[in-house]
Amino acid sequence: MTSRNQQLFEQSQSLIPGGVNSPVRAFRSVGGTPVFFKRGLGSRLWDEDDKEYIDYVGSWGPMIVGHAHPEVVAAVQKTAVNSLSFGAPTALELEMAELVTKLVPSMEQIRLVSSGTEATMSAIRLARGFTGRSRILKFEGCYHGHADALLVKAGSGALTFGQPSSAGVPPEVAAHTLTLAYNDNAAVEDLFRRIGNDIACVIVEPVAGNMNLVVPQNGFLQTLRNQCTQYGAVLIFDEVMTGFRVAPGGAQQLYGIKPDLTTLGKVIGGGLPVGAFGGRKDIMASLAPLGPVYQAGTLSGNPVAVAAGLATLKLVQADGFHAKLAAATRKMVDGLVEAAKGAGVKFSGQSVGGMFGVYFAENIPNSYEEIMQADKNAFNHFFHAMLDAGIYLAPSAFEAGFVSAAHSDEDIQLTIEAAQKVFRAMAA
Numbered sequence: 447m448t449s450r451n452q453q454l455f456e457q458s459q460s461l462i463p464g465g466v467n468s469p470v471r472a473f474r475s476v477g478g479t480p481v482f483f484k485r486g487l488g489s490r491l492w493d494e495d496d497k498e499y500i501d502y503v504g505s506w507g508p509m510i511v512g513h514a515h516p517e518v519v520a521a522v523q524k525t526a527v528n529s530l531s532f533g534a535p536t537a538l539e540l541e542m543a544e545l546v547t548k549l550v551p552s553m554e555q556i557r558l559v560s561s562g563t564e565a566t567m568s569a570i571r572l573a574r575g576f577t578g579r580s581r582i583l584k585f586e587g588c589y590h591g592h593a594d595a596l597l598v599k600a601g602s603g604a605l606t607f608g609q610p611s612s613a614g615v616p617p618e619v620a621a622h623t624l625t626l627a628y629n630d631n632a633a634v635e636d637l638f639r640r641i642g643n644d645i646a647c648v649i650v651e652p653v654a655g656n657m658n659l660v661v662p663q664n665g666f667l668q669t670l671r672n673q674c675t676q677y678g679a680v681l682i683f684d685e686v687m688t689g690f691r692v693a694p695g696g697a698q699q700l701y702g703i704k705p706d707l708t709t710l711g712k713v714i715g716g717g718l719p720v721g722a723f724g725g726r727k728d729i730m731a732s733l734a735p736l737g738p739v740y741q742a743g744t745l746s747g748n749p750v751a752v753a754a755g756l757a758t759l760k761l762v763q764a765d766g767f768h769a770k771l772a773a774a775t776r777k778m779v780d781g782l783v784e785a786a787k788g789a790g791v792k793f794s795g796q797s798v799g800g801m802f803g804v805y806f807a808e809n810i811p812n813s814y815e816e817i818m819q820a821d822k823n824a825f826n827h828f829f830h831a832m833l834d835a836g837i838y839l840a841p842s843a844f845e846a847g848f849v850s851a852a853h854s855d856e857d858i859q860l861t862i863e864a865a866q867k868v869f870r871a872m873a874a
């Protein structure tokens with residue numbers, strides 16, 4: 447019998463390219479039929495065939511307090527009855543600005559947008575407008591949304607022009623984007639020595655979560671800070687994923703490095719579309735209507751979305767929230783690593799706050815190149831076996847995983863037990 451998931455996927459493919467509204471959802475990396483969900487509560491999800499899962503995707507990060515948290519749902523309902531949108535300022539936006547600038551003090555001023563992509567695209571335009579420079583530096587394996595200037599891969603050397611990584615991006619646009627390897631301090635210093643005065647900004651995921659999980663090593667973030675300060679380039683921390691997740695004040699609080707601009711998304715909307723960018727007041731003064739850098743949005747600061755975000759941010763400020771989340775995440779990863787070791791499967795893992803990475807590799811990778819050497823086939827097998835067992839992991843070996851505050855000890859125990867069985871079968 448064809449499942450409802452399969453039926454929906456077949457029908458969707460005739461009307462929606464690939465059957466999905468964002469490519470990773472199509473399961474192309476792992477193969478098979480994507481799961482269509484109809485309900486979530488806390489750490490659990492239910493699909494269209496009524497199968498239950500423990501969720502480690504969390505809508506790719508936003509669901510840090512779990513699905514359908516009563517306080518978040520109540521805030522949305524209370525706000526929605528007073529209109530879904532005004533396209534004019536609201537007191538909620540001020541409340542959000544006060545809360546975020548308090549939690550992330552490097553953000554002296556903030557502007558709200560509706561996605562992470564909008565946040566990074568706007569921050570880059572602002573950095574270029576502020577410095578009067580065109581070139582930007584990003585790192586291999588980091589994802590900053592799908593704006594043209596950011597869909598770029600490394601050219602043949604540090605000083606060659608970037609190459610578009612997507613059709614439809616003009617080479618002239620990609621030419622301004624330089625790409626270096628994550629954690630390569632010497633390459634960064636070398637690039638700045640040569641063309642530092644032409645670089646408008648450096649944009650980085652302070653913990654990289656879009657090539658699986660890669661953490662900054664050997665003072666990488668400090669090196670970026672030093673070089674940007676020395677050459678007058680704007681340092682942008684893209685905390686769309688790490689914001690409010692690895693610490694209340696994001697990765698910049700965890701590592702003690704202050705960027706000039708920060709971009710936010712995911713948790714700041716609690717599951718509704720909110721993004722934000724902000725930082726130094728003198729830089730933000732270049733933004734319209736105060737300055738010459740244009741940026742706008744019909745639904746920016748949407749009241750219902752902001753209400754969901756505010757309710758979520760209030761919950762993550764609870765005493766011990768992040769310590770508990772980090773401990774639960776660590777326990778889960780340690781359990782998986784232990785289970786793999788017991789079965790003799792080559793596997794490693796790590797976590798930062800409520801984010802985790804697992805690798806079918808003996809040692810934890812520190813760059814995109816090392817990530818690419820992990821055993822992708824083993825991951826794909828693991829993914830499907832875990833899915834069958836009711837554990838929903840990201841459908842790609844190149845994504846970080848997320849734990850929420852709603853994940854109980856029992857959830858984690860069940861996950862580890864499922865993994866033990868899968869690893870044993872893989873080793874057999």
Ligand SMILES: Cc1ncc(COP(=O)(O)O)c(C=O)c1O
Nearest residue numbers: 561562563589590591686687711
């Ligand atoms: C670090 C980072 N920046 C930007 C984005 C883009 O955000 P959005 O998908 O909301 O446009 C993402 C999305 O995964 C991200 O992880």
